[in-house]
Amino acid sequence: MERKRMDCPALPPGWKKEEVIRKSGLSAGKSDVYYYSPTGKKFRSKPQLARYLGNTVDLACFDFRTGKMMPSKLQKNKQRLRNDNFSLSKVWYITEVFRYYVFYVLTNGVFCFSLFWEKRLKGLRSSDVTEEVLKTMELPKGLQSVGPDMSDETLLSAIASALHMSSAPITGQTSTAAEKNPAIWLNTSQPLCKAFIVTDEDIREQELKVHQARRSLEEALMADGLARAAETTRDIDGKVA
Amino acid sequence: MERKRMDCPALPPGWKKEEVIRKSGLSAGKSDVYYYSPTGKKFRSKPQLARYLGNTVDLACFDFRTGKMMPSKLQKNKQRLRNDNFSLSKVWYITEVFRYYVFYVLTNGVFCFSLFWEKRLKGLRSSDVTEEVLKTMELPKGLQSVGPDMSDETLLSAIASALHMSSAPITGQTSTAAEKNPAIWLNTSQPLCKAFIVTDEDIREQELKVHQARRSLEEALMADGLARAAETTRDIDGKVA
């Protein structure tokens, strides 16, 4: 997030906190947190910090990453919370997060999936391509730190989990849908993440990339003998339209 | 038990297995099992191993902890059959499934989520509404039995899981996208499920329902004091557009 040393109210006066994002490698996007004593000494971990401060400061519930005191650290409790009292700012935040999430699956997910089959069918080793592409398909972690306050993370997790991991049976209302115009739900506002504020040019670029990926994919499928299956599907299309 | 890499006869030649005892902390005494590919890459779980090996090795009855094939594992899981090669019909099927999945998240997911907040803001108890709506948001179970043959289930699960549960870091290509016209990916063919073959009338109906749901949601948000937050978002919109 920042390369700047910030005051840290949870520590004695004069202590600073710094967060540095990793730029490359397997852990690109992750960050390292450092603290600086009033004299400028750098600390890279909580144990190191605790050794230095000794018993002058109680770090039992100090969260090294956020720099805040987290009373929950003392409790081993799991948070299966379904509280009735979430605030309206959370309503707003979650709405944004969900919209962003759908948006993410739709854009990056589909794009990467097309890319995957394209490469796969061109003869690249399956396992390599799989590893590579699957890495790009997750829900970005960075999103979780964007909200108005930290406690929103629990709700976001709960929603994202329920969306994909529930084991309840299928229900009725999935039987109708509006495939032909899904865009109607996605035009109200920008996503929260700065990285996802896009210009019209970005959009044109991405459209082009995806069109090309899809075209390549379809050509590859055809060339590999799926013409018959495609033919069948077209028949169905015809009858429905 | 050991800190030494042992040959693992249940895997292809060159694969090694290692067991490491945890020495300290709350989990001291427990052990972790790792595998190493012939090239030296380390694997820390069976899912990770399966993603890498793909369809080249059948891990259905492979026990990660012992490193041996356990035929009894087959009995417990009713559908763990898997072919050595996946046929082109499977490629086709998976492509369809994935398209359907995006489609599903986009339509039913967003719709139900709107419905959820609408109800929530009208005063229904949160926990009840949550339970009810989350049930409707999952990936329908019925879909899994639609494919050309049962062994496709494994692949479908792998893809669905990877999309949401991967642990790799976020990468660069998520920074551009095409929010304004997501429909470009969703017009090639009909989904596989009979329940999802829709008529134009179905679509008009669903569009209407969703429009109404969104309208209700937005009105409720405004009425509850989120006008300021919405205002902020519009400002951002304006600058980007």
Next chain:
DNA sequence: CGGAGTGATTTA
């Protein structure tokens, strides 16, 4: 920034 070691969370 990597990755072994261990905590935290999820699954069965």
Next chain:
DNA sequence: TAAATCACTCCG
């Protein structure tokens, strides 16, 4: 509840 999986810390 333990076992399995995943995530993160911390130090090189």
